[in-house]
Ligand SMILES: [Fe+2]
């Protein structure tokens with residue numbers, strides 16, 4: 144199921160398949176069993192549509208956030224992040240399927256992938272409402288780098304993707320919601336608010352399963368987290384942090400503050 148999603152290029156097709164597979168997983172779970180996980184050979188990079196053109200972040204044109212074109216560019220960037228997030232969660236399922244994990248692990252990541260699929264579609268709907276669409280603008284080429292860097296390191300993947308990158312989303316989303324509220328863009332505000340509410344869960348799943356793996360191996364989570372983020376994440380973490388939502392997601396300040404200092 145995960146590999147099928149990863150191998151589908153078109154965004155709307157990918158997310159429709161992702162939602163169907165998630166529904167099948169949860170139907171089985173509701174019926175009282177966990178489908179066998181098996182093993183899989185996910186592609187090194189997920190299939191992607193022909194557009195958007197993927198550019199080095201330095202070459203992605205900057206637009207004034209307060210202008211209508213700036214708001215379209217922002218929604219387009221979020222749509223791109225959400226599409227990558229769909230793939231990141233299914234990749235987490237497929238890439239590490241050989242690691243024995245409790246069924247609850249798959250419940251969490253299948254749910255996260257399902258939610259990212261909704262998020263992508265919400266962002267596409269907002270873009271279309273504004274006369275644009277996903278693929279109309281260039282997008283960030285570096286989104287799969289964290290996945291490639293941690294393709295062989297399960298704990299590294301959990302540390303960098305949900306606990307650093309998705310946690311960063313919690314820091315920046317309230318400001319984005321304000322910007323759309325000031326512009327009177329009600330549907331974008333509603334969409335971003337629902338994304339914001341669900342992203343807390345994704346960070347929490349990351350923290351939960353990171354701690355689970357540390358506990359299973361008798362490791363002290365905090366120093367291991369610092370070591371893995373320094374190994375796989377390029378650069379330092381940038382405040383301001385959303386301490387409240389990070390705490391809600393099981394990320395205490397002593398996990399992220401030390402990573403604001405270069406070593
Ligand atoms: Fe999302």
Ligand SMILES: [Fe+2]
Nearest residue numbers: 228309342345
């Ligand atoms: Fe997420």
